[in-house]
Amino acid sequence: MAHFAPPGPLGFGGAPLGNMFDVVDEATAEGALVAAWESGVRFFDTAPHYGSGLSEHRFGAALRAYPRDAFVLSTKVGRLLKGDPSHPDNPPFIDGLPFRIEPDYGYDATMRSIEDSYQRLGLAQIDIAFVHDLAADHLGDAWDEQxxxxxxxxFKALTELREQGVIKGWGLGVNLTEPCIRALEQSDPDVFLLAGRYSLLNQPALDRLFPMCAERGVHVVVGGPYNSGLLAGGRNYDYQDAPADMIAKRDRIATICEAHGADIRSAALQFCAAHPVVAAIIPGAKKKERVEENARLMAATVPPAVWQELKAAGLIPDGAPVPA
Structure with a gap:
C-alpha cells in the first residue's frame, strides 16, 4: 500500500522561524519562505512548539499568497498552547509568543491541536499531522506510558481525520527510530519526520526502520541533514557541542569531498535524499540566502568517486544508497 508523502527532494523546515537559538525578524522570516517557494520548494513543515506558535503564524502569513493546492503543509500535534502573559521559556526558542507548552497526546487534545493550528496558520487545510517528540526528554521514564x-x-484521532479526508496523512515527528518502529508495528502511519538519524555521519535508521518503511509503503522526511550544523561547518551535533569523534569523522569526509571538488554540504543533502524511502529533506534556514544556497547545494554535482571513497574508508555503510 502506498501512503501519502510530501513532494521533494527539498522541503522547508520551520523550527528556525520559531526563533530557534536566535531571534528572526518578520521581514527575514517572510524572505526565507518566499525564497523557498521561488527555489521550487513545495513542502513546508512547522509545529506549534516552534516559538510557541510563532512559526505557524509566519508560515500562514507567507503561504496564503499562493494557491493552496500548489503546496503540501505539515504541522504537529502533542503539545497544546495555553495563554501565559509571563512568556515562559521554551528552549531552544527565544522570545516566542506568550503561551505555555502543555504536552498532551490524547484524543481530545489532538483534535483541539488541529483546530488551533488552523487558527494560527489562517489556513483551512493541513495535509500532514506529525505526533511531535513522542520520545523526547520531557517524557523521561514515561515513554511507554505516553x-x-x-x-x-x-493515532486514533489522526486516523479518523485521514479517513474523513480532513488530512491526507499522519505519522511521527521524532529524533529516534524506536517510536517509528513501534508505530509501524501497532498502527498505520503514512510518513515519518525523522531528525538526525539518517545522515552522512549517522545512519541508525538504515538497518531496521527503512526496510520496514519500504515494505509498508511508508515514506520518511529527513530533518537535520546537517546534524545540527556539524556537516555545514558548525560545531554542534545533535543539538549540543559536537564530540571529538564526530568532528574527526566530519573532517575525514570533508577531505574526501574536497579532493574531488565537491562540497560536503552537497554530499550531506544528496546522501539523505538518495534513499528510496526518503520523500524529502528539510534543512533548517533562517535567511533567504541560506535557502537559496541549500537549493544550489542540492543541485550541485558530487562525483561518483566521492561515494566510492567514503564507502571504501568505512565512513558510510556499504549498503547505503547513494546518488546515481
Whole structure:
C-alpha cells in the first residue's frame, strides 16, 4: 500500500522561524519562505512548539499568497498552547509568543491541536499531522506510558481525520527510530519526520526502520541533514557541542569531498535524499540566502568517486544508497 508523502527532494523546515537559538525578524522570516517557494520548494513543515506558535503564524502569513493546492503543509500535534502573559521559556526558542507548552497526546487534545493550528496558520487545510517528540526528554521514564496514550489517542484521532479526508496523512515527528518502529508495528502511519538519524555521519535508521518503511509503503522526511550544523561547518551535533569523534569523522569526509571538488554540504543533502524511502529533506534556514544556497547545494554535482571513497574508508555503510 502506498501512503501519502510530501513532494521533494527539498522541503522547508520551520523550527528556525520559531526563533530557534536566535531571534528572526518578520521581514527575514517572510524572505526565507518566499525564497523557498521561488527555489521550487513545495513542502513546508512547522509545529506549534516552534516559538510557541510563532512559526505557524509566519508560515500562514507567507503561504496564503499562493494557491493552496500548489503546496503540501505539515504541522504537529502533542503539545497544546495555553495563554501565559509571563512568556515562559521554551528552549531552544527565544522570545516566542506568550503561551505555555502543555504536552498532551490524547484524543481530545489532538483534535483541539488541529483546530488551533488552523487558527494560527489562517489556513483551512493541513495535509500532514506529525505526533511531535513522542520520545523526547520531557517524557523521561514515561515513554511507554505516553506511547500507549498516543496509540489510543493521537493515532486514533489522526486516523479518523485521514479517513474523513480532513488530512491526507499522519505519522511521527521524532529524533529516534524506536517510536517509528513501534508505530509501524501497532498502527498505520503514512510518513515519518525523522531528525538526525539518517545522515552522512549517522545512519541508525538504515538497518531496521527503512526496510520496514519500504515494505509498508511508508515514506520518511529527513530533518537535520546537517546534524545540527556539524556537516555545514558548525560545531554542534545533535543539538549540543559536537564530540571529538564526530568532528574527526566530519573532517575525514570533508577531505574526501574536497579532493574531488565537491562540497560536503552537497554530499550531506544528496546522501539523505538518495534513499528510496526518503520523500524529502528539510534543512533548517533562517535567511533567504541560506535557502537559496541549500537549493544550489542540492543541485550541485558530487562525483561518483566521492561515494566510492567514503564507502571504501568505512565512513558510510556499504549498503547505503547513494546518488546515481
Amino acid at each position: 506511547f500507549a496514550i498516543a496509540r489510543t489517542g493521537a
